[in-house]
Amino acid sequence: MTPDSTIDTIDTIDTIDDVLVVGAGAMGTQIGAAYALAGYRVTTGDLAPEALDQSRDEAQRRLRRLAEKGTFSRDEVDSALERMMYTTDSLEAARTTDFVLEAAVERIDIKRQLFADLDEAAPEHVILATNSSTIPSSLLMDATARPDRVCNMHFFNPALVMNCVEVVRNPQTSDATVEAALGMVHRLGKQPVRLNKEIPGFVANRLLGALRNEALRLEADGVASYQDIDVAARTALGHPMGPFELMDLVGIDVSYLIRLSEYEQSGDPADLPHPSVQKLYEQGRYGRKNGRGWYEYTS
Ligand code: CAA
Numbered sequence: 058m059t060p061d062s063t064i065d066t067i068d069t070i071d072t073i074d075d076v077l078v079v080g081a082g083a084m085g086t087q088i089g090a091a092y093a094l095a096g097y098r099v100t101t102g103d104l105a106p107e108a109l110d111q112s113r114d115e116a117q118r119r120l121r122r123l124a125e126k127g128t129f130s131r132d133e134v135d136s137a138l139e140r141m142m143y144t145t146d147s148l149e150a151a152r153t154t155d156f157v158l159e160a161a162v163e164r165i166d167i168k169r170q171l172f173a174d175l176d177e178a179a180p181e182h183v184i185l186a187t188n189s190s191t192i193p194s195s196l197l198m199d200a201t202a203r204p205d206r207v208c209n210m211h212f213f214n215p216a217l218v219m220n221c222v223e224v225v226r227n228p229q230t231s232d233a234t235v236e237a238a239l240g241m242v243h244r245l246g247k248q249p250v251r252l253n254k255e256i257p258g259f260v261a262n263r264l265l266g267a268l269r270n271e272a273l274r275l276e277a278d279g280v281a282s283y284q285d286i287d288v289a290a291r292t293a294l295g296h297p298m299g300p301f302e303l304m305d306l307v308g309i310d311v312s313y314l315i316r317l318s319e320y321e322q323s324g325d326p327a328d329l330p331h332p333s334v335q336k337l338y339e340q341g342r343y344g345r346k347n348g349r350g351w352y353e354y355t356s
Pocket of ligand 1: 122215262307
């Protein structure tokens with residue numbers, strides 16, 4: 058397979074019907090639901106059966122809410138839910154899929170092993186994409202024999218709501234793979250942002266990171282409380298939520314692991330997780346997902 062195998066891959070754009078999402082966390086759950094709403098048959102894979110149960114409940118709750126609000130009809134939501142399947146054996150599901158999106162934990166060793174295993178299992182034409190924004194696909198492609206069909210497709214949290222998807226190629230990703238990914242983003246009704254080369258964090262997270270770092274510095278220096286910094290971001294800048302609220306939404310654990318992965322790649326101590334974030338992480342205050350982060354949540 059060469060990076061220029063354009064015709065083969067363009068043929069697959071129309072034939073992507075079955076999608077495998079690996080990882081049943083918050084991102085995998087809502088990405089899977091977005092694909093199902095767009096007409097794809099979706100299998101969500103995770104080693105932990107309880108994660109799959111939670112994912113199924115959450116997807117049902119979110120999609121039924123969209124029907125209540127009239128964003129989609131009851132029939133559209135019911136048929137999307139019928140197209141959603143769950144498995145603890147992602148590799149078995151990979152054998153019959155047309156496209157894989159990996160949304161597992163932000164650990165390069167785990168992702169490399171997963172990509173190697175998925176490469177063995179999935180048919181040759183299948184694109185293997187990762188939702189990671191910190192682990193570029195060039196760090197995963199050589200774990201596979203199909204580097205031209207490996208790329209990043211980065212969704213934002215909450216994925217059912219946020220319209221942006223960053224499509225990022227590695228130096229060996231074929232044009233056809235990029236086109237196929239962009240085509241899928243359009244079919245999802247979302248807005249693609251195409252990156253022509255890899256950079257850690259991609260575009261949106263780099264913008265966000267600059268704001269978050271400044272917010273953490275202001276809080277640590279005692280300039281203002283995290284609550285007031287959030288108020289400033291919302292009321293002075295018109296952001297839908299402040300940087301501390303956003304960290305809680307994304308997950309303190311996710312933010313922490315992302316920074317750690319950035320540091321592992323750059324070796325720059327400035328990329329290490331901020332001490333305040335590390336403290337919350339060590340206290341198990343992961344944000345909305347477990348009811349405690351910067352803020353406390355009752356439901
Ligand atoms: N999941 C799915 N849908 C959600 C949601 C969630 N967690 N939270 C809110 N919504 C939806 C709901 O449908 C809700 O409507 P209803 O309750 O009427 O059904 C609608 O959004 C509006 O929600 P709210 O009225 O509760 O609150 P809001 O107006 O503040 O909107 C928000 C919530 C959409 C999350 C909004 O605050 C927002 O856009 N925040 C910024 C999110 C953001 O920046 N995301 C990027 C994070 S960075 C990232 O993801 C990259 C990475 O690599 C880590």
